Amino acid sequence: xxxxxxxxxxxxxxxxLLRGLTSGRFAPMxxxxxxxxxxxxxxxxxPIREALQxxxxxxxxxxxxxxxxxxxxxxxxRFLEFLPIRCALEGLAAExxxxxxxxxxxxxxxxxxxxxxxxxxxxxxxGYLALNREFHFTIYxxxxxxxxxxxxxxxxxxxxxxxxxxxxxEHYRTHSNDxxxxxxxxxxxxxAARARSYLVQDLTYAADALSPRMQD
Numbered sequence: 001x002x003x004x005x006x007x008x009x010x011x012x013x014x015x016x017l018l019r020g021l022t023s024g025r026f027a028p029m030x031x032x033x034x035x036x037x038x039x040x041x042x043x044x045x046x047p048i049r050e051a052l053q054x055x056x057x058x059x060x061x062x063x064x065x066x067x068x069x070x071x072x073x074x075x076x077x078r079f080l081e082f083l084p085i086r087c088a089l090e091g092l093a094a095e096x097x098x099x100x101x102x103x104x105x106x107x108x109x110x111x112x113x114x115x116x117x118x119x120x121x122x123x124x125x126x127g128y129l130a131l132n133r134e135f136h137f138t139i140y141x142x143x144x145x146x147x148x149x150x151x152x153x154x155x156x157x158x159x160x161x162x163x164x165x166x167x168x169x170e171h172y173r174t175h176s177n178d179x180x181x182x183x184x185x186x187x188x189x190x191x192a193a194r195a196r197s198y199l200v201q202d203l204t205y206a207a208d209a210l211s212p213r214m215q216d
Contacts (some may be wrong), residue, residue, distance in 0.1 A: 013043050013051035021060060021071070022156040024129040024163030030060065031068045071161045076214035079159060083207050086155050089195040090140065090203060093152060094154055094183065097142035098192035108138060109184050116177050128176065132153040132163075135180060139187075141197075163206075165213050172209040179205060 017037075020026050037048045051070050055061040062072050112135045119128035133156070140152055167173050179202035186194035 001177050009043055009047035013037075013041065014045045014054055016041050016043075016065050017051055017055060018153075021055075022162050023133040024050075024154065024166075025126065026071045026161055027164045028071050028073045029208050030186045031070050033104040048137070074159065074162045074214065076211050076216050079162060079214060080207065080211060081153055082159055085185075085204065086152075086159070087200045087203055089148060089152050089155070090136070091200045092185070093140040093143040093148055094199040096145065096148070096195040097139050098187045098190060098195045099144045099185055100144055101139075105142060106184065107139070107189050108179075109135065111188075112138065113177055113184065116180065120173055123167065123173070125164065126155065128167060129163050132176075133160075139183070147173040162210055162214065165210055166206060168213065169209040172205070175205075 018033075026032065032052060034045050034048050034052070037043075037046045037052075041048070050063060056063055056069060060072075061069050063069055112131055114134065116128060117130045118124075119131060140149055143149065167178070179198050182198040183195055183202065186192075186198055
């Protein structure tokens with residue numbers, strides 16, 4: 001294998017792990033086992049190991065005394081500290097995205113909402129988390145701001161692992177798509193301010209469901 005091919009595999013492993021963190025695939029304090037990750041992503045152990053080491057260096061993962069690599073624990077106070085920052089940035093992204101979206105974008109978001117409904121009906125938490133991330137980032141990417149996207153991505157990397165607990169709350173599960181529909185409806189009407197407001201409500205409702213289950 002050439003050096004370029006090896007680096008490409010390491011980059012792919014890194015991106016897959018980032019996606020897993022932001023979509024709640026990995027729970028807080030869950031050990032990340034190299035062999036298991038290699039089998040899951042179809043990538044050999046060495047690129048996986050290098051990607052994990054990079055994430056540890058970036059403080060997105062941590063090494064325990066027993067040498068296990070885990071997702072860091074998230075405290076309630078830290079999670080709630082991030083919430084107003086997320087509301088400001090993600091709400092802004094929705095507002096900026098609204099006038100930039102067209103029929104194709106709205107069709108895509110409608111499709112995601114329909115698929116999210118199926119995951120809720122089937123108690124498919126993993127499917128919901130992946131689609132929820134896709135819904136949000138489909139909107140954020142239309143903001144047209146690379147810097148704003150980077151800031152939002154950084155925050156999701158920190159809070160994403162706690163999203164695994166969302167489906168533990170029946171009320172949230174049954175209403176998990178309500179604000180998504182409201183966001184999309186506002187965007188289709190061209191009401192950027194209302195889209196931002198509904199986006200903030202979506203983040204707030206999720207935080208209300210998650211924070212009582214977290215430790216201080």
